[in-house]
Amino acid sequence: MPTVQRGDVVELQVEKFADEGKSLARVDGYVVFVDGAVPGDRIQAYIHRTKSNYAEAKLDTLLEPSDLRTEPRCRYADECGGCKWQHVRYDAQLDKKQQSVAEAFRHHSDFEEVDVRPTIGSDRPPFYYRNKMDFDFSADRWLTRAEIDSGKDFDTDFALGLHVPGNFFKVLDLQECHLQSELSARIVNATRDFAKERGWKAWDIRNHHGFLRHLVIREGKKTGDVMVNLVTNGYDDARLEAYGAFLKAEFPEVTTYVHTNHTGKSQNPEGEETVLFGPGVIEDEIGDYRFEISPSAFFQTNTLQAERLYEVARDFADFQPSDRLYDLYCGAGTISLFMSGYVDEVVGVEMVEPAVENARANAKKNGVDNATFVAGDLKDVFTPAFVEAHGEPDVLIVDPPRAGMHKDVVGQIADLSPERFVYVSCNPQTQVRDLDRLNTLTSGGYRIDAVQPVDMFPHTPHVENVVRLTRV
Ligand SMILES: C[S@@+](CC[C@H](N)C(=O)[O-])C[C@H]1O[C@@H](n2cnc3c(N)ncnc32)[C@H](O)[C@@H]1O
Numbered sequence: 001m002p003t004v005q006r007g008d009v010v011e012l013q014v015e016k017f018a019d020e021g022k023s024l025a026r027v028d029g030y031v032v033f034v035d036g037a038v039p040g041d042r043i044q045a046y047i048h049r050t051k052s053n054y055a056e057a058k059l060d061t062l063l064e065p066s067d068l069r070t071e072p073r074c075r076y077a078d079e080c081g082g083c084k085w086q087h088v089r090y091d092a093q094l095d096k097k098q099q100s101v102a103e104a105f106r107h108h109s110d111f112e113e114v115d116v117r118p119t120i121g122s123d124r125p126p127f128y129y130r131n132k133m134d135f136d137f138s139a140d141r142w143l144t145r146a147e148i149d150s151g152k153d154f155d156t157d158f159a160l161g162l163h164v165p166g167n168f169f170k171v172l173d174l175q176e177c178h179l180q181s182e183l184s185a186r187i188v189n190a191t192r193d194f195a196k197e198r199g200w201k202a203w204d205i206r207n208h209h210g211f212l213r214h215l216v217i218r219e220g221k222k223t224g225d226v227m228v229n230l231v232t233n234g235y236d237d238a239r240l241e242a243y244g245a246f247l248k249a250e251f252p253e254v255t256t257y258v259h260t261n262h263t264g265k266s267q268n269p270e271g272e273e274t275v276l277f278g279p280g281v282i283e284d285e286i287g288d289y290r291f292e293i294s295p296s297a298f299f300q301t302n303t304l305q306a307e308r309l310y311e312v313a314r315d316f317a318d319f320q321p322s323d324r325l326y327d328l329y330c331g332a333g334t335i336s337l338f339m340s341g342y343v344d345e346v347v348g349v350e351m352v353e354p355a356v357e358n359a360r361a362n363a364k365k366n367g368v369d370n371a372t373f374v375a376g377d378l379k380d381v382f383t384p385a386f387v388e389a390h391g392e393p394d395v396l397i398v399d400p401p402r403a404g405m406h407k408d409v410v411g412q413i414a415d416l417s418p419e420r421f422v423y424v425s426c427n428p429q430t431q432v433r434d435l436d437r438l439n440t441l442t443s444g445g446y447r448i449d450a451v452q453p454v455d456m457f458p459h460t461p462h463v464e465n466v467v468r469l470t471r472v
Pocket residue numbers: 298299300329330331332333334335349350351352355376377378379399400401402
């Protein structure tokens with residue numbers, strides 16, 4: 001039975017990091033997961049949830065700080081969902097990411113003890129690294145503790161910023177953010193003022209009405225291109241034009257302005273896109289290649305670390321000049337093109353049609369003529385007929401979304417059993433699940449040669465991981 005109750009404030013000695021950026025402490029053996037704490041802290045924590053075998057708590061008072069702590073740069077660090085770990089020293093973040101990958105293998109796979117290399121961290125101070133941010137409008141503003149304590153009155157029916165963790169409706173009205181760039185923070189603040197002065201309504205996430213839904217900003221970190229994508233509920237030509245004129249006047253750095261019409265209930269900023277000025281795409285560079293990116297195409301959010309990630313994948317693939325490479329879940333063709341100079345031929349597969357168009361345009365723009373891109377859902381298109389048409393791969397690189405690979409895709413990989421297989425993933429849990437499945441399905445199985453985490457998302461618990469396997 002729980003030894004603590006909801007609403008209790010308890011004193012805790014924090015033992016270790018847990019999942020999702022939390023830390024773990026115990027009260028008489030009963031586990032308490034604490035948000036905002038760091039191993040080594042002595043704290044008072046407020047219990048807000050109890051279950052039969054664990055409780056969840058929030059840091060209330062820091063009695064003795066751990067030496068793994070550092071001073072956060074941002075005033076919203078304690079409350080914002082953007083960075084859960086700004087208070088954790090960067091070297092400790094990297095260590096924890098390495099441990100998370102090792103634990104995923106230990107707890108969720110039958111692979112023997114796997115040696116996980118130290119996480120490759122960011123060479124530069126780990127701020128302003130994101131090339132894409134999706135800021136949400138909401139008619140329900142979250143007030144921070146500092147705002148409440150100030151005793152001032154705030155408009156609570158308009159916010160533009162990021163969600164607070166675990167709250168689907170309320171948005172923190174961010175006046176500063178150190179994840180993308182100073183320019184991006186200025187655009188957010190000016191857009192908020194512009195819309196509020198004109199009485200434009202923010203989207204009411206609970207009741208599904210209002211005009212303004214998302215402000216998506218994409219930046220080419222190597223090129224200086226900037227895309228502003230205003231996502232609204234329905235069209236209003238006069239407003240969209242006025243906002244375009246405002247961007248042109250106030251932010252000459254913006255190279256393209258796109259509108260997305262999104263009338264559905266989901267919070268995904270998807271819908272019909274209209275280019276209002278500029279080319280409707282931005283360009284960025286990874287390695288020697290320049291990529292065109294459309295509003296809905298996936299592009300690694302940390303351009304500089306993407307280069308490190310692809311170098312790891314390239315080295316793990318151990319290419320021969322005669323190789324045929326399959327790049328599955330290829331997005332805008334970035335891995336395909338990055339690897340194209342080391343192999344005879346690349347075949348990329350991707351579900352999002354505009355991303356495939358980007359991939360083809362990118363190949364052309366970079367003078368790459370040995371890459372072919374196929375559009376479709378891998379579980380449908382990745383069949384024996386596909387392999388017949390394109391030829392058997394010598395080496396396979398996959399980079400699926402967080403959910404991992406469909407089991408039929410794993411089955412098809414097992415049937416093919418390529419000699420060298422590199423799995424890039426932003427979710428070690430599903431990665432390990434897929435590798436375990438693959439190993440069970442492949443006669444003789446695969447051997448794990450190397451496991452390399454790369455930090456693409458400083459100040460968050462997310463980890464990108466690359467695994468190299470060889471057919472036994
Ligand atoms: C993590 S991204 C990797 C993209 C690319 N490799 C890169 O480094 O930029 C995963 C990609 O898989 C695509 N995708 C997701 N599910 C898919 C499916 N079932 N079939 C094909 N592609 C899919 C997504 O659209 C996205 O572009």
